[in-house]
Amino acid sequence: MASDLTPLILEDGALNWLDSLPDSVLEIHDGIIASDGASWLVGGAVRESMRGRLPKDYDIATSLTPDEVEEAFDHTIPTGKAFGTITVVIDGVNHEVTTLRSDGGYSDGRRPDAVHLTTSLALDLERRDFTINAMAVDIGRRQLFDPHYGLSDLKNHRLRAVGNANRRLSEDGLRIMRAYRFLDQGDAFVWNTDLELEMALVERRDMLSAISVERIWAEFERILNGVDASRVLKRMAKDGIIDIIIGGNTPEDSIRISSVKGDIQASMRMAVLLKDRDLVDVADTLKSLKVSNIFKNSVLWFHDCLGTSPINGDEGHLRLYQYAMEDNLNDFLAIDEDWMGKDFTDLKNRLRKLDFPQTRDCLVDGHWLMNRTGLEQGMRLGRLKLWMHRLQIERNISTIEEMESLLCTLQWEYGDPKTWPKPIWP
Structure with missing residues (x-):
């Protein structure tokens, strides 16, 4: 079945991407043709392919009715049958196959009040949102249909609506x-x-x-x-x-x-x-x-x-900042530099040269602390571990022996543990 549109004359090789279509797409195309229907790639698949990019999805328009699509394939899902769409599953891959249609009014501003199935590719492309999404390709005949000049808009990086x-x-x-x-x-x-x-x-x-x-x-x-x-x-x-x-x-x-x-x-x-x-x-x-x-x-x-990047911070603050940011460090530096309106060149250099602990995890666990302090499980023990972890980061501590010495300097027996520092930023 031929289209009711005239195909666009293209440069040689413009549709070579058809040679790399997934087998699942070709199987659906062949199944539609075997059922005396017509098949076109539409929407984002055509848009992305015509600009040399690999599409995420391949949507197919057909002259077959939804019932005929269901009869043509073994595994289908009526995902949007009321709107003409059937999902065809080939080897575990889902592809939406939608009967050519024109839409009625949109009284709720979200979906058409009525859908009219048709065999006209022209009417189907006329209902689409933007011209770059209103192109169709006949896989078998290797023809591009572009009644709204979407290819020109694609090449000129211009977004236009279809029609008004x-x-x-x-x-x-x-x-x-x-x-x-x-x-x-x-x-x-x-x-x-x-x-x-x-x-x-x-x-x-x-x-x-x-x-x-x-x-x-x-x-x-x-x-x-x-x-x-x-x-x-x-x-x-x-x-x-x-x-x-x-x-x-x-x-x-x-x-x-x-x-x-x-x-x-x-x-x-x-x-x-x-x-x-x-x-x-x-x-x-x-x-x-x-x-x-x-x-x-x-x-x-x-x-x-x-607004908290430590421009004038000491090495301890820099280590804590770097620890907290993890993989977000460079992105956050870029955004906070603009936000604060400051030059971060010196800060970035200092961070680059900074000695940082080889492990992010706390070197000691709760059992180690319980054995040395006599504390039982609870908030005081947990907050003491967090406090030591922060100091481990700030002071670049790398051995258990250093942690043992650190513990001896802390007044962990006294005070409200809720006020003890934690390894967080800011």
Whole structure:
């Protein structure tokens, strides 16, 4: 079955990536053809492949109905059958196979009120969000269909909506978040929207109120993890989107935007964005976004650490700082240098030359301490171990003999153990 679109004339070799398709994709294609259907690769698989990158997923569009797809393959899952989507499982690999369709209205701003199955590839591509996602490839005929000039936009690093931008965003408010995410393609190029989409992102930002917090956070976390997140966040601040997501007021020229450049983890970026509020408010914001406990705890810690890098600290402080930061040291130095507005060259040199303990673990355990102090298990014993561990780090202690001498200098019999130091920063 041929498409109702005219294929694009391409340079020789432009579709050579088809020769490297996974066997599971080829098996699905062959199964659809054997059932007298038509099959096209669509969406991100085409977008990524046409720019020379390996796709994470391969989605397939077909002229077969969902029932016919289920009949054509032994192992299927009706993941979205009401919307025309069947998951086909080949050798343990899942691929979404969706019947060509056009969508009805979007009264709730999230999903179509009705789905109309069709055999028209043109109608199917017309319903998609952005032109770079509205291309299709016929594997067998080795043809690319690009009625909305997505390939040109891909080459020019331009994000455009399919058809009317305002209408596309009003259909599904999550497309607003996806638009900002697509402005960071993880490459060396600066992506921008066309003017129509730029205006629509601001005009339709109210659509985010119809989207669940979980879906918004899933997209925002991906933005925070992007290599060009600082530029995208600046654009989101300018458009008033960040204020909708995290509350408060974040102008585009805020230091909380300029300090998140570089390839750093999302929780560090979030900590900086939320540095205009205290820890209680930060915790409340993270709770409202329904982030994971791991992410929340990481944000709270980095938030507490911002502005505390020991520029004038002694070697003990430097060792404790390095111990606490672990693999986050270089990233945090970069972000805190911007945040504090100080030159960290000397600090980085001192850290580089610093003698650091060969082991991160405490050299002594609870039994060792019990034998030497007579203490029983409890808070005093536990806090004494933490105190000694901190001093072990600060003083670069490396032997049990040194720890024994250290124990003799501590007034562990007296005082409130809750006040004793621990191996933490700040």
